[in-house]
Amino acid sequence: MPKRVFHFYQRKRVVNINVNVFIAGLLSIAIAKYPIMLLSDMIGHEHKFKLSVLAYVIDTVIDVALYFGLHWIANHWRPLKETHLVDKLTTPADSRTKNFLVDVGKVQAERIALVPIFAAIAISGMWALQHFGSVKPNWAFVIAFIVAMIITRIIHTVWGLKSGTFKDHDRAHNTGDAGDAPQTNGDSN
Numbered sequence: 691m692p693k694r695v696f697h698f699y700q701r702k703r704v705v706n707i708n709v710n711v712f713i714a715g716l717l718s719i720a721i722a723k724y725p726i727m728l729l730s731d732m733i734g735h736e737h738k739f740k741l742s743v744l745a746y747v748i749d750t751v752i753d754v755a756l757y758f759g760l761h762w763i764a765n766h767w768r769p770l771k772e773t774h775l776v777d778k779l780t781t782p783a784d785s786r787t788k789n790f791l792v793d794v795g796k797v798q799a800e801r802i803a804l805v806p807i808f809a810a811i812a813i814s815g816m817w818a819l820q821h822f823g824s825v826k827p828n829w830a831f832v833i834a835f836i837v838a839m840i841i842t843r844i845i846h847t848v849w850g851l852k853s854g855t856f857k858d859h860d861r862a863h864n865t866g867d868a869g870d871a872p873q874t875n876g877d878s879n
Contacts, residue, residue, distance in 0.1 A: 699764060704856040706764035707797060708843055714760055715839040718752035723828050730827035735820075738827070742816040745831045746809060758794055766790045796855055804842045811838035 699706050726745045733740060766789070815834030819825040825833070850856035 710760035714756035722748045727828040738820045742813045808838045808842045
């Protein structure tokens with residue numbers, strides 16, 4: 691990833707949170723698709739609701755793990771620079787860990803609040819695609835979960851902009867450059 695694009699990704703939380711959630715979601719769907727196919731063969735295709743709930747659980751576990759890693763890269767990882775090395779040596783590791791956990795916790799808390807909407811769309815959509823559309827469970831899973839993800843991304847973005855979760859960190863924090871001072875007039879270079 692070119693340096694400017696990576697810095698933009700790290701600076702703009704509305705971008706990195708949505709990109710991270712979307713990438714984690716798509717990767718978790720891709721990873722979970724095969725186990726869903728195997729489970730549907732083991733349990734039987736006639737257990738549409740049970741397969742839909744199992745798909746939700748598998749997808750959620752994978753998604754959250756992937757999101758934590760992507761969120762750390764976007765908001766807390768700074769490529770090592772000489773000026774940043776001094777900051778790493780003077781900032782206790784437990785402080786950096788606490789900041790990460792608080793930050794990712796706030797985003798996850800908002801995502802958890804949207805679980806009923808996501809689950810209703812994903813589980814009922816997967817069930818409906820299998821029941822009415824005769825779509826195989828693994829493909830019904832992919833379609834329904836992507837639709838649920840898009841709808842909840844829109845809702846979370848509006849909420850995050852209003853709540854401040856998507857508010858950008860100051861420029862010095864995001865770029866890792868100790869020489870850059872935060873902008874006070876809202877203009878960027």
